Amino acid sequence: MTSQHLQSGQITSSNLIISNLSTTPFNRSPSCKIYIPPYQAFLSGMEIVHEYAKVRSDFGRQCLFSDRHVEMLVDIPPNPKLASQFVLKTTRDLGVQGCYEMSEHEVNTDRFEYENQGINHVEGGWPKDINSLEMEQTIRFKKKVEKDEIYMNSVLVLGELIAQCVGQNNAVDIYQEYFKNEQLLDELQEVPSIEIVNKYRDRSKVKRSITCFSWQPGGGSKLAAAYSCLDSRKFTADMSADSYIWDIESPNYPQAILQATSQLVCLTYNPRDLNTLVSGCRNGQIMLWDARAGHQATGVSPLEESHTDPVYKAMWLESDEAFSASTDGQILWWDVRHLSKPIERLILDIKRKDDLDNALGAISLDYSATSPNTFIVGTEQGSVLSCKRAAEIPTERIICTYDGHHGPVYALQKNPFFPQNFLTVGDWGARIWSDEIKETAIMWTKHQNANLTDACWSPVRPSVFVTVNMDGWLDIWDILFKQNDPTISFKVREEPLCTVQVHEAGSKVACGSQLGVISLMKISSGLCIEQNNEQDLLSEILEREAKREKVLKAQRGGDESETDDQTLKELVLKPEYDFYNLLDSEQRRKQWETRQRHYK
Structure with missing residues (x-):
């Protein structure tokens, strides 16, 4: 299209003009500009330009261009009707994302539900005319079968196969433990570690502290936890009194709910019964629970015959007997079959006058299974009392007193391997005592930055114990490795930790916080596998410190x-x-x- 055409107003919708065409060298890219002014572009005063560039090597035969005059190829007149239908579209901004849009969400898979069912096996396969309950008929039938040739041939064939299998089993002892008495290099070089496996939260609206733990005996997977509020300033009458039994594989909902009339401060599994628990309440009552009987207690002591203060510790002595300690200054023995009245009572009066006004409040309690007649009591005044249940003179039931803490003895436990030594926690440190030394502890930790609230020995390693404090830290101590500092420290929660308990296998540790959160942690194998000669080495250390x-x-x-x-x-x-x-x-x-x- 020439300038004359533009001046005259002759417009075509498909006029094609090719200009600036020239021959280029073979190694350069020829370019051309093609102007296609459609009808709409002409009305808007715009000019659309398309540039096409192509490498010369992509061409076929070399083009030889020559100059010539303009030639009209197609002439299509405009349609006036299309101009009336033209609509000018407004510009619109559209955002485009350069990557895939993704959303973050959590999904819990359905848990497999287990169900335990019993099966009764009965003897069968007898002919109809034989009564399996009649011994004479069965003996007669067996003798008849043993004389059958088919039976004898089957026994001979099976005897060869069985003899071959027996010979293979006798050739190699598959149950022999090799390298049993040797230390593994990997265990010695392993760095102690802790990781949180699961968390279990209090289901009540007003959060309560976890004051006691008890693992199901026999290495079970159930954990009983007592929830209570011991701060009278925060306690309200409408606060929940429920405690829970958790299955560690199901953190969402507890396996059982213990619906008590008063909040539980302590509870303990019966070591001879996997379903029975004894607990002490905030109002001083003793309750007996059976996990198979539902949510209600199977036995409750009368309020007038119980403690007058919260029961901080309740322990089993035998399958039908337990004893409890409270800050009212009394130790009570109970027959759990008849909780109407305690069978025995001890007043913790160090002046040996059985005066309840001068009694020391008990908040921790422990005894050794090898000597159930002797037990130790930790008091809120900071002293530890060694007591006897049976004595010739009633006033001599308190044997001696250990003084070492400036505040309440929150935790007290005998070493499972060395019952003559016990661990106490109070104020800002933990102490290890010997029955032979009354004046002072034989070992102790340095003062920590926060008050310690609970401690316990490892049930599998005699030299390892665990402590928790008000700053939310858990410390694991190995006194064979070092005595001044913990082997490993781990920040569990931001709020204070109230209680800690180690599983019977030694690989799991449960911590309870002030806001009712249970943190289940797994520790490295080096801290839960007994080392070679560990008991002998620890015995030498304890004896040396006692002599010192x-x-x-x-x-x-x-x-x-x-x-x-x-x-x-x-x-x-x-x-x-x-x-x-x-x-x-x-x-x-x-x-x-x-x-x-x-x-x-």
């Missing part, structure tokens, strides 16, 4: 009869003598090295 305290006691004038003056002088002078000997030997070594360098 005896010597220090004798030096302070506590008991001069056990160690004479000559032995004391030798013990005091021996470190000084060793120190000067070490200095002399080091000085001689340096003089010898100086002479050697001089001669060279």
